Amino acid sequence: MSSPKLLVPEPVIQDRQFTKPLMCGPGPCDLLPSVIEALTKPVISPLCDEYHEVMADIRAGIQYIFQTRSPLVLPISGSGHSGMETIISNLIAPGEILLIPARGIWDDRAYNMATRYGIRTEVIKKAAPWATFTLEDIEPALKEFRPAGLFITHGDSSTGSLQSLKGLGDLCHKYGTLLLVDTVVSLGAEPFLMDEWGVDGVYTSSQKALSGPAGISPTAFSSRAEEKINKRKHEPPFYFDIKLLAQQWNCYDKIRVYHHTLSPPLVWALRRCLQEMINETLPKAWARHAATTAHFHKRVSKIGFQFLIKKPEDRLVTVTTFELPRGYDYKQFVDYMRAKHNIMIMAGLGPTVGKALRVGIMGVNATIEVADRVADAMADTLRALTKSSL
Amino acid sequence: MSSPKLLVPEPVIQDRQFTKPLMCGPGPCDLLPSVIEALTKPVISPLCDEYHEVMADIRAGIQYIFQTRSPLVLPISGSGHSGMETIISNLIAPGEILLIPARGIWDDRAYNMATRYGIRTEVIKKAAPWATFTLEDIEPALKEFRPAGLFITHGDSSTGSLQSLKGLGDLCHKYGTLLLVDTVVSLGAEPFLMDEWGVDGVYTSSQKALSGPAGISPTAFSSRAEEKINKRKHEPPFYFDIKLLAQQWNCYDKIRVYHHTLSPPLVWALRRCLQEMINETLPKAWARHAATTAHFHKRVSKIGFQFLIKKPEDRLVTVTTFELPRGYDYKQFVDYMRAKHNIMIMAGLGPTVGKALRVGIMGVNATIEVADRVADAMADTLRALTKSSL
Numbered sequence A, B: 001m002s003s004p005k006l007l008v009p010e011p012v013i014q015d016r017q018f019t020k021p022l023m024c025g026p027g028p029c030d031l032l033p034s035v036i037e038a039l040t041k042p043v044i045s046p047l048c049d050e051y052h053e054v055m056a057d058i059r060a061g062i063q064y065i066f067q068t069r070s071p072l073v074l075p076i077s078g079s080g081h082s083g084m085e086t087i088i089s090n091l092i093a094p095g096e097i098l099l100i101p102a103r104g105i106w107d108d109r110a111y112n113m114a115t116r117y118g119i120r121t122e123v124i125k126k127a128a129p130w131a132t133f134t135l136e137d138i139e140p141a142l143k144e145f146r147p148a149g150l151f152i153t154h155g156d157s158s159t160g161s162l163q164s165l166k167g168l169g170d171l172c173h174k175y176g177t178l179l180l181v182d183t184v185v186s187l188g189a190e191p192f193l194m195d196e197w198g199v200d201g202v203y204t205s206s207q208k209a210l211s212g213p214a215g216i217s218p219t220a221f222s223s224r225a226e227e228k229i230n231k232r233k234h235e236p237p238f239y240f241d242i243k244l245l246a247q248q249w250n251c252y253d254k255i256r257v258y259h260h261t262l263s264p265p266l267v268w269a270l271r272r273c274l275q276e277m278i279n280e281t282l283p284k285a286w287a288r289h290a291a292t293t294a295h296f297h298k299r300v301s302k303i304g305f306q307f308l309i310k311k312p313e314d315r316l317v318t319v320t321t322f323e324l325p326r327g328y329d330y331k332q333f334v335d336y337m338r339a340k341h342n343i344m345i346m347a348g349l350g351p352t353v354g355k356a357l358r359v360g361i362m363g364v365n366a367t368i369e370v371a372d373r374v375a376d377a378m379a380d381t382l383r384a385l386t387k388s389s390l
Helices: A033-039 A051-066 A080-091 A105-116 A135-145 A168-174 A223-231 A242-248 A264-280 A282-303 A330-341 A368-389 B033-039 B051-066 B080-091 B105-116 B135-145 B168-174 B223-231 B242-248 B264-280 B282-303 B330-341 B368-389
Strands: A073-076 A097-101 A120-124 A149-153 A178-182 A201-203 A217-221 A319-323 A357-360 B073-076 B097-101 B120-124 B149-153 B178-182 B201-203 B217-221 B319-323 B357-360
Touching: A033 A264, A051 A073, A051 A217, A051 A264, A073 A080, A073 A242, A080 A105, A080 A149, A080 A178, A080 A201, A080 A217, A080 A223, A097 A105, A097 A135, A105 A120, A105 A149, A120 A135, A135 A168, A149 A168, A168 A178, A178 A223, A217 A223, A223 A242, A264 A282, A264 B264, A282 A319, A282 A368, A330 A357, A330 A368, B033 B264, B051 B073, B051 B217, B051 B264, B073 B080, B073 B242, B080 B105, B080 B149, B080 B178, B080 B201, B080 B217, B080 B223, B097 B105, B097 B135, B105 B120, B105 B149, B120 B135, B135 B168, B149 B168, B168 B178, B178 B223, B217 B223, B223 B242, B264 B282, B282 B319, B282 B368, B330 B357, B330 B368
Parallel strands: A097 A120, A097 A149, A149 A178, A178 A201, B097 B120, B097 B149, B149 B178, B178 B201
Antiparallel strands: A073 A217, A201 A217, A319 A357, B073 B217, B201 B217, B319 B357
16 A cells, blocks of 8 residues: 655664663662563553452552551652652642751652642751761751641662661641652562551662662551541542542552553562562661671772761662762763673762762672672773773 | 571561463563563663663653653652652642543552542543543643643553544643643553653553563653643652653753662563664554454454444553353453463453453453463353353
8 A cells, every 4th residue: 555645754663772870879770580581570550360460469568668567559650750759749739848857859859849749848968968868967956947848868879878767757747737758769678567667658769779670669658648548638639649549549448449550560570579579578688788888898998998888887788889089080980881791880979979989789780799899990991091081 | 506596486488389371461461482581681780881771772762662752751669550640740740730631540540549649620520431532522621720840641451442642732732731741551562652642641551461570650741741841849759750750860961860679570581671672662562452353353352252342442551351141240241261271361440340240351461372371261161151051
């Protein structure tokens, strides 16, 4: 047959050469081999036998990784930012106050999102932009503003810092405040105990320590958060509405209601990530990350790199921020690591631009072998750039 | 090492037997083999060589499938519903009017979403809930309400009907109204010419005639829509903000700005879907769907099924709605098709509950061979249920 003439002709899409680097930036991480396999599993829909079992598996896995008994757990069909927007838009009403102790770009994002919904925001900062907060730093603001929610980032990939959450839930609840936590780059690598720590709304993403694909983001809500959701007068975006999503994901053993079409490859992949974490167990995954990073830090310290985060207990186990010796260029260092060693690390972001390298040893790459490979490459890069350009 | 005791112990996630059916419901469709392969391609991030080329490929492919020269084209990282919420929340401000000529559940969804943003909605309906609209049906409402936007579903999978869009863009523009179109289940199977028809905002999804995975949804905006976005005072959700997404997707050759982490498997898969459509060409894909469905309709008519949509020109090429002969049960029919023939078709949804079977012959399954297999199975099911239960 003859084809009608189209206004827009066929474009040319060429396959190009592409050498995958070892992904040792702040994320995304490389995929577990079993997760790559899971991506190719068959398309499923609500009429497939296994559909609801797969959803139940995922919810059980999410309860485990967050360490919560709450029934209101489910993954959002989107990136980590969709998880962030879900917890903020569901839990804080327009006109209510969200308190943000801020130390990196994810806190800036939470601020940006909140203002879009007419939520009033109060931000507290410390002198060093990457400094973490003590309970004493936070309590005066809770007392003054009596916010509906406090948003805090557990592991911050832009600064390489870890915020302790111990005692923060109780402190927030004393002032009638819900505790909202970003665990995108910490979950599965740093201990996180939702129920024990009194966290009310939390999200993570699968492309970091879970070694899965981005695009599906586990969330969990406490009974306090659930009560707020059930009593609220405001409506979040349809796509992020936890009330409707709880029906789709069968959180309450009621009738399952179609909300949106899930992505079968991402659903299968997340299920496999959770299975792998369950098989390893959280304590062993935490210990593996701790041991690998301790080894990595020891090696890199000997080469002459300084930690941006001075207190060891404030350093995030997944992403380390290093200062380069005086006279070195961050971008040049990152480019050489990629060109010569095919290892992807990243330069600073937000408050750490021009001030740090960001190196991620997490998930499937949290092994002594990878840590040594990255440390060797960093040593070589330091030598090479000394010789050639300084 | 000894593991600390966890509040939530490891759950058991078992692999179960699962026989994938031939996906011939209204969607999701089966995946193209090349798309399954694309899902396993390496993780990429903005620091990978091919990242921006892949994004450029996808944008060129989206311009082609929508037939638009607009630079403001990009995929949303979410299901088709995220595309719907993106065009509504970006293009219609709170307090403005959205006119919805409604004939299926997607129009109900658009109504639900719009009201969440404080958008005023006006709905027009015809006597038969699945009847399509003429320009004469629509013009009086445009004249009366002078809406900021008109939302209409091109192919409606809940009713199996196809809405003609010819002349609708000009009519809308006469009243200062933007034309917003859902093409989730029509694009790639039914002719769609965005620029020629004057469509201002459109979205589709990859799990229908494109035979890709759900979870990534191409959108496109006309220059009129772009102007509205640039002048608007309201802010949509962060995750759906086209102003920010246009920077991430480099729609204007400006600096690329990180917005959210894309899902590498879905990005690779969408790129492959677009490549496949380009290789086949749109006119050939349209002709293949038309020829296959014509053959399928002929065969199924002979068996004794009636079309729910009486006018042939109103029938959607991808999803056909059939009435069962008197005395048959829709659910029983669907269950038998699955149990005996391992073919998934679906019963009615929304206005067609208890009134129709929904059979989808689209994408990789739009072949005479599949059409014959489904028609044979439908004939057998009709005979079997006659014998056993009527």
